[in-house]
Amino acid sequence: MRRRDLLLAVLAVELVSAVALQRGGWLSLAPVVPAVPPSPTVVAEPPTPPQPSTRVSAVDVRRGDTLVRALQRQGMKRGTSAGIAAALAASGANLRKLSPRHTVEVTWTLDGRPVALRYEPSPWLGYAVIPADGGWEVRRAETRPDVRVDVVHGEVARSLFEAVEEAGGAAQLAIDLAGIFESDFDFTADTRAGDRFRLLVEKRFANDTFVDFGRILVAQYVSDGRVLTGVGVERAGDGRHAFYDPEGRSLRKSFLKSPLEFTRITSGFTWARPHPILGGVRPHLAIDYGAPVGTPVRAVADGRIGAAGWAGGNGISVTLKHRSGYETMYNHLSRLGPGVRPGGRVAQRQVIGYVGATGLATGPHLDYRVAKNGHFVNPLGEKFIPGEPIAAAERGAFTAQARELVRRLEAAAPF
Numbered sequence: 001m002r003r004r005d006l007l008l009a010v011l012a013v014e015l016v017s018a019v020a021l022q023r024g025g026w027l028s029l030a031p032v033v034p035a036v037p038p039s040p041t042v043v044a045e046p047p048t049p050p051q052p053s054t055r056v057s058a059v060d061v062r063r064g065d066t067l068v069r070a071l072q073r074q075g076m077k078r079g080t081s082a083g084i085a086a087a088l089a090a091s092g093a094n095l096r097k098l099s100p101r102h103t104v105e106v107t108w109t110l111d112g113r114p115v116a117l118r119y120e121p122s123p124w125l126g127y128a129v130i131p132a133d134g135g136w137e138v139r140r141a142e143t144r145p146d147v148r149v150d151v152v153h154g155e156v157a158r159s160l161f162e163a164v165e166e167a168g169g170a171a172q173l174a175i176d177l178a179g180i181f182e183s184d185f186d187f188t189a190d191t192r193a194g195d196r197f198r199l200l201v202e203k204r205f206a207n208d209t210f211v212d213f214g215r216i217l218v219a220q221y222v223s224d225g226r227v228l229t230g231v232g233v234e235r236a237g238d239g240r241h242a243f244y245d246p247e248g249r250s251l252r253k254s255f256l257k258s259p260l261e262f263t264r265i266t267s268g269f270t271w272a273r274p275h276p277i278l279g280g281v282r283p284h285l286a287i288d289y290g291a292p293v294g295t296p297v298r299a300v301a302d303g304r305i306g307a308a309g310w311a312g313g314n315g316i317s318v319t320l321k322h323r324s325g326y327e328t329m330y331n332h333l334s335r336l337g338p339g340v341r342p343g344g345r346v347a348q349r350q351v352i353g354y355v356g357a358t359g360l361a362t363g364p365h366l367d368y369r370v371a372k373n374g375h376f377v378n379p380l381g382e383k384f385i386p387g388e389p390i391a392a393a394e395r396g397a398f399t400a401q402a403r404e405l406v407r408r409l410e411a412a413a414p415f
Contacts, residue, residue: 054109055110057106058104059105061099061100066085067095067098076114083136084129087137088119092140102119102121103120104120116130123206124211125140126140145214152168155195155196155197156192159191161174164177169201177216177221181230181251188289189258190223192223195221195223197220199216199219200409215232218232231243233401244389246403250386258289260296285377286368286379287369287380288365289355292355294354297355299350299352304321305345306319308342309336311359313359316359318336318352330352335353337350
């Protein structure tokens with residue numbers, strides 16, 4: 001047999017043997033790979049957080065502070081603090097009104113160098129001060145209020161202030177509410193337990209955080225069965241937010257019902273009142289308002305000052321002359337208001353003096369009197385001249401707006 005044939009025969013025998021071994025499981029066609037032992041588990045240490053290179057500190061702003069003084073108290077050099085204050089003033093910041101309510105924060109390096117300052121005089125306005133070209137650069141940021149309308153309602157138990165706060169309002173909201181009806185209702189004399197109120201009011205938010213209350217859109221106050229309603233509109237002439245009843249009559253009268261805001265009444269109008277000092281029974285044609293010494297006393301109407309100064313048993317006193325023959329007197333004051341002297345003029349709500357106990361007075365109070373054509377009248381019962389109503393040309397639009405606001409109010413907070 002030739003050599004080539006012999007080699008082919010041997011190869012054929014090897015192939016047949018290999019197939020038999022593979023079918024019997026004795027031979028695998030896959031390559032043999034040596035086993036690799038598993039790697040050991042390594043537990044790494046947590047990374048060390050980087051140490052901060054700066055720190056932030058709040059500045060303690062005190063009453064009467066300048067920004068320079070407040071920053072120096074934090075350890076800032078006078079030249080640096082003066083440069084920051086000058087940069088802020090040049091950017092429109094009114095630092096003369098700096099208040100403890102304002103936010104001032106300084107960012108320092110760890111070796112005590114200031115590298116930034118944040119000043120926020122209100123939730124709507126902020127300033128960032130950073131170094132730039134050897135000086136300071138100021139960046140201004142404004143937040144537009146997100147205004148939402150909500151209802152506030154409640155019932156008076158002890159005071160209007162307390163009732164409004166318990167209803168989710170604020171002290172200023174109680175003042176605004178009383179201001180709407182102060183020409184028709186004396187909140188210092190006529191408020192009683194069981195009075196109810198409801199109002200639609202704007203609530204202002206900054207980035208979903210409630211900040212304060214805005215304008216009252218419509219308000220109602222119910223006392224002893226009497227319902228007072230005030231609808232707020234912007235006046236066409238001056239753009240001021242003024243209040244009218246649903247018929248378009250102005251709620252601002254020529255006279256206020258009270259010369260004080262939210263105090264307690266100690267003596268009512270009477271023709272026969274035992275005098276606490278002189279004895280006997282004497283007419284007391286006035287209203288006594290008990291209040292702490294120094295409580296501001298307001299002019300109830302525009303007028304001219306007839307007398308101002310010491311007046312015997314009335315102590316320090318002011319007499320105002322008004323239109324239509326009216327005069328008002330304010331007695332037992334501790335002192336006169338700024339610029340109050342005979343012959344001068346005053347505007348409604350202007351402070352003309354401060355509560356005291358001068359003259360024949362047993363304690364701090366205001367003795368308030370009203371005369372018409374020389375005769376004393378009851379200040380709480382007198383009907384005074386109303387302000388200008390809604391113009392006839394605007395009456396239709398106002399009536400529709402007033403009805404819609406009152407409907408929303410009644411639906412949101414039914415009595």
